[in-house]
Amino acid sequence: MNKADLDKAILDYIKAKMMNETDVLEAIYQKDDLWDQKYFVKQLRLIELYILTHDIKKLVDLDSSVIESKYFSNFFENVCDEAKAKKYLANREYEKILRKYDNSLHNNIEILKACCEASFRLKKFLRCKEISTIILSQKDDYYISELMAESCIKLNALDEAYKYLKKAIDINPKLISARVKMLTIAAQKGIKITTSEIKNFQKIALNKKKNDWIRDLAYIQSAYGMYEESISNIEQINIENRTVFDSLCLTYNYEKKKDYQRSEYFRQKAENESFKYSYEDNNKDNLLIVFSSTVKFELRKYEYDADKIFVADTSMSMYIYSHELIFKRIIEEIGKKKYKKISVVGLSKGGCGAILVSKLLRENTDFEINISVVVFSTQIKIYPYNPNLVFQTYRNFMKYIAINPNLMNYPNSLYDLSKLDFEKENYKITFIYGNGFPMDVEEMKHIQTSKSVEKLELAYSGHGTSIPLTIPEGKTYDNLQSMYSKLNITENDFKELGGNKVGSLVDEIYEIYKNPVMRLSTFL
Known part of the structure; x- marks a missing residue:
């Protein structure tokens, strides 16, 4: 068999494998004369290896007309995009992923997953939900279900969040974070939590030493009349990380235990802080x-x-x-x-x-x-x-x-x-x-x-x-551009509400500012 015939056989094999055509594969497996050819076996194994490992450079360098075929070029482009998307994701180049792939219709699940995670990391939660829906309509995926649930939490859609956390756990019962969050949402929604579930929650929270989980656990225990356990768990939180709500919870717990001196102490502490x-x-x-x-x-x-x-x-x-x-x-x-x-x-x-x-x-x-x-x-x-x-x-x-x-x-x-x-x-x-x-x-x-x-x-x-209403007098457009392009927002709520985008609003800010009536003092 000549090289062209062998390359055609390689291409037929790859197409059949990718499209799961078992009859075609079986027929190829029966051709002993093919498998006796060292070129056929070596090229086939290398192509499969490089596809599997996304080693695009070595795939391109192969001396085979398979790489030049129309079918493989389409497949190759898809593999190449998938590899690039995963690389961008690993490098946290989230904007690049969305610029390059999010406006295209992709059948490649891995590229869609990269777009989904990139959207979440960039706090584009609605877009993350949209892409998650597409992926989950094609296959069950616990990680995408978790991303969907997290996006729902950020968008205050707790019923949806609960549904997708449960879905993630059904797919992968070993998930810890999803299970904790589902229990917390259950408590918010007034769904009854069993003593066994609370004990399991405690085991996880204390083992992971996560203050947020320990705090949620302690508040749930307080609501369920487990005052001693609630007090003990709040004490597990470092003093510098304790909050006014922690003091309020301790106030309530000690009052229920009839320890009025400790209750009053934490009430005063909550007020003072x-x-x-x-x-x-x-x-x-x-x-x-x-x-x-x-x-x-x-x-x-x-x-x-x-x-x-x-x-x-x-x-x-x-x-x-x-x-x-x-x-x-x-x-x-x-x-x-x-x-x-x-x-x-x-x-x-x-x-x-x-x-x-x-x-x-x-x-x-x-x-x-x-x-x-x-x-x-x-x-x-x-x-x-x-x-x-x-x-x-x-x-x-x-x-x-x-x-x-x-x-x-x-x-x-x-x-x-x-x-x-x-x-x-x-x-x-x-x-x-x-x-x-x-x-x-x-x-x-x-x-x-x-x-x-x-x-x-x-x-x-x-x-x-x-x-725009509190900028000092006498500022020019260029002054404002310089001020707000370098603005570093560190406060989490304002960042979540788009505070980091103030630099892109300079035109709007200046339009308001150049009207001399638009000053805070006008309204005081």
Whole structure:
């Protein structure tokens, strides 16, 4: 047999194997004259080896017309793309994977899996779900089922997340992380958890030494009346990693055990650690109060002629737990001076604090004092679970109080700010948001304008609507481009809400900024 005939036989074999044509393969296996040919056997084995190992260079270098055939070139291109996609994934070149492959229709499952993981790593959770659906319609895959579940968690779709975690475990019962997350979601959804499942959860959490798992476990145990076990597990968390919610859980556990001294100790601890506070006495008769969206003070450099109070919530409850404590601290400050005007500003989660505290200030101060409130891109519907609020602090907050409702008990009006009565004398509140940021647009649908309530819609695609209204005077477009192209966002919630993309919004920021009316001071 000549070389061309042998190459044709090799190609027939590869095609039959790839397409699982058993009859053709059986016929080839019966041709002893083929298998007696060293060239045929050697080339076939090398091609199979290089395909299996994705060794593209060696595959190309083979001296065989098989490589030049139309069928193999198509197959070869697919293998080459698969190898490249896996290489990009290994190198964490996620953007490159999506640029090169995500806009094409691929039958190659491995390329689709690479696109799926790349989408997840880039926090494109909706796209990850779409690709996962395509893959799972073709084959069961526990890893893709987990990615689908994680994307659902990020998008607050807990029912879907539970379904796909269960699917992943059904495919691979040895999965640990999926099992823990499924139990946590079960607790959130009010699904009964057995004592055996809780014990298994404890074994896993303590063995892995993961604080988040230990914390979830302890809150579940507290809800199930396992107070001693809950206390013991919270004590497993390093002191520097403990939270206000941990102290609240311990408060409840010790109270149920009738150890009132320890209960009171942790109640005081929770209160003392629930917020940070800074007061600047500039000897003015106006007061500016700024509620931060992070655990760090914001707008510290903002120039405004007033005494200043900066507040940051460290309870991670979006100011629901801390706002009364903050109010008590502020009212002490106000009692020392006769302020004519109080201006309150809240950024994102800080908007919740600004609304709640300003309402208490209006109800507990002289009505001759003018109180004006400006909140930027705030959240309105906090509880019940609001799938529109897609950031980590909110997910954790809702998870904790769903697992163990005893941690916090407040009237519904505090969880739904649209139910608050804003119609007060000498009180005005302005809600500012961007019409290109869907989460904020959705939240603002719950706010009705009135004599005391205004809404200002900006032509802006970001969540950080305070940015264009708080830039110092005299800045040029180039100044802004330089400022925001180098902006390094480290706060997790703001990153999740697109904070790292502020540099791409400079055109929108400048359009707002160049209007001299668009200044925070205009609304205070």
